[in-house]
Amino acid sequence: MSVANLPTPKRKKLPLTQGQLALPLAAFLTLFYVIPMVVLLAASFQPARGGGFTLAQYAEFFTDSANIRVLTLTFWLGLQVTIACLIFGYPVAYFYHQATARWKTILTFLILLPLLTSAVVRTFGWVVILGRQGLINSLLVGLGMIDEPIKLLFTHLGVAMAMTQIWLPLMVLSIIASLSQIDPRLAAASESLGGGKWRTFWQITLPLSLPGIISGCLLVFALTVSSFVTPSIIGGGQLMYMPTLIYQQGVVLLNKPFAAAVSAVLLIMVLIVVFLLSTLGQRTRKYVQ
Amino acid sequence: MNYRMKRRTFLGSSFVAGMALTGLGSCSSNSQSGSAQADSLVAATYPGNWEEAHRKILVPAFQKATGAEATLTPLLALDQVARLEASANNPPFDTAILDPGPYITAPKEDIFQPFPADMAKNFSEVLPRYQNAGGPEASENWGPIIGLQFAGIAYNPKIITTSPTSWADLWNPAYKGQVGIANMDSTLGTGWMVEISKMNGGSESNLDPAFEALQELLPNLAGVASNPGALSTMIQQGEVAIAPHNIGSIAVLQDKGIDVEWVIPKEGSYAFGTSMHIVQNPVSGTELAAAYIDTALSQEVQAAMAAAPYYIAPVNQSVPLEGVLAEKIAASYDEYEKFIYQDWATISKYRPEWIERFSKAVSA
Secondary structure, three states: OOHHHOOHHHHHHOOOOHHHHOHHHHHHHHHHHHHHHHHHHHHHOOOOOOOOOOOHHHHHHHHOHHHHHHHHHHHHHHHHHHHHHHHHHHHHHHHHHHOOHHHHHHHHHHHHHHHHOOHHHHHHHHHHHHOOOOHHHHHHHHOOOOOOOOOOOOOHHHHHHHHHHHHHHHHHHHHHHHHOOOOHHHHHHHHHOOOOHHHHHHHHHHHHOHHHHHHHHHHHHHHHHOOOHHHHHHHHHHOOOHHHHHHHHHHHOOOHHHHHHHHHHHHHHHHHHHHHHHHHHHHHHHHHO | OHHHHHHHHHHHHHHHHHHHHHHHHHHHHHHHHHHOHHHEEEEEEOOOHHHHHHHHHHHHHHHHHHOOEEEEEEOOHHHHHHHHHHOOOOOOOOEEEEOHHHHHHOOHHHHEOOOOHHHOOOHHHEOHHHOOOOOOOOOOOOOOEEEEEEEEEEEOOOOOOOOOOOHHHHHOHHHOOOEEEEOOOOHHHHHHHHHHHHHOOOEOOEOHHHHHHHHHHHHHEEEEEOOHHHHHHHHHOOOOOEEEEEHHHHHHHHHOOOOOEEEOOOOOOEEEEEEEEEEOOOOOOHHHHHHHHHHHHOHHHHHHHHOOOOOOEOOEOOOOOOHHHHHHHOOOHHHHHHOEOOOHHHHHHHHHHHHHHHHHHHOO
16 A cells, blocks of 8 residues: 555646546446447347357348337337327426416326336236226227227237326426426517417427427337337237347347347437437527527 | 534434444344355245245245245246346345246256255155156256146136137137237247147147137137236236136136136146246255245145135145145046146247247237
8 A cells, every 4th residue: 555656746736527527427337338238239249059240130130021010110109109298298398387386296296196106007007997898998888989899908009008108207397397497588578579379389488398308209219119018018919019029039039149139229229219309409409599 | 502512412422323223233134144144045936826825825834944034036937047047156046936838948957956855855745747847757857846737718607608618619700809818928828829739730849730720819819918917817807708727827816706717628728837946056055945945845835825815736645635626627636647748848849939920920
């Protein structure tokens, strides 16, 4: 221990930059995120048996039409859930933004409520709601709108409905954060210059809340396409999405290299969407400033 | 001011005292787990009924027999194998519980150790057929079967008024949109496909007739459950009126007052065992892990697991067969022999390919 030898005086002069403050997190992420990711990607270039380098796993994935269907179905699910969350979430966020302080407390609780129960419990709740004798079907039959119960459980629609409810809070919270950053004087100024409520919304509020919309969409999309529990329980064995395919290949069939390749394809799909949305985000940020 | 000072000193001293107590507490718990590492065991179990049964029956019996604590980790068979493979040197639990599908494909040499039959006094009571999960002819014994499942046809008597007699009844056009089956990932699902193949001229190594039949079954399917537990939920929710399922799972539903009956089709019922295994490098030590499995084989535990509300058929021949099991399955252990025991060594050679084919065949 030669503490005396350390060039302490020189160190003192060095300002602690912001970059250095991030070092612990960087080390943590390298150890538990970057390295496993590299191992995963390396595994995807291995043949099913033995060592070596091959693109066979990717070739196998893209030459089988069943796998392409899984990929497009997963992308489609992500897109539908994101759009549905946006349509249902924006009015809630807007209402929250306009509400009085007392209402805000109640609304915060209501918005966060779905996040307080486990995904498994929520999913089983949806099984009960979507079933043949479930809430939706009994209601529709009771009202005489349909004669025979419609099939919702084990359908893509059912999965999309449940996922929308499960990820809705994340969209709402992102938009609320963005709305609360808008200078309230802007809306007042618009009004005093003769802008109506709708015009103010379309030309001031909505464009200024775009960063929140984009980050909400990013979160919802990425979480939807990587969800496992809800699609496998509500979708059943007849609907296959990327995470269920990864589970089947990796855990059931013990075909680790192929599972790694499927994971890499899913990752690339998410990265492309992240890239597109963040480019859009960059542009809107310029607009906001 | 004086009051404030007092409060501060009080807060400070209580903080110090609290820290000291916490420190002492952690020290004592450390020394406890350090000096007596073989006093606790972590056992994997299936989520749901198995977990409940093990928590209420097996864990207390184990504690009584050895004085050691057991903690349960609920995991599906495939997930147990995946976790053991990921860290064979530092396994997350000491005993595993599997059924034939996952057992056959698991890399047993890498994750399990041969079962020390001499450490289990109840082992000799186990019917010879079930002493080895790999079957009587297997060269190495990686662990015994601890309970049996028998598959038959479950149906809702309110909707299906004539009792089914054959697997072929599932294809009855009257049951359009009423039939449920378990995914082929599960032992129940694979076993069923094998039986359907045999019924149509196939065998354990040829499932083509079953896949042809499956195509014709599609209009009748209400859904494909991702596992047998999910199939039970579908029956319970009235989503499915007829399905191949285990007697144990159906008896559980009947006890809850759900309208469901269970029959053995004329083609016969296929039986499969649930087995327990000691992992390599168990933290609890091999002896304690063997004692846990031995307790699972004991007359007391086997009898309690066979009774309401779990109905897991026993393998220990000193346990009397009673109730639903005696009525539906076997009045004596000789009758266990009339069930179909599928050739899982052959099935496992083709199973990965079949599972993929099945997923594609049923995909909506």
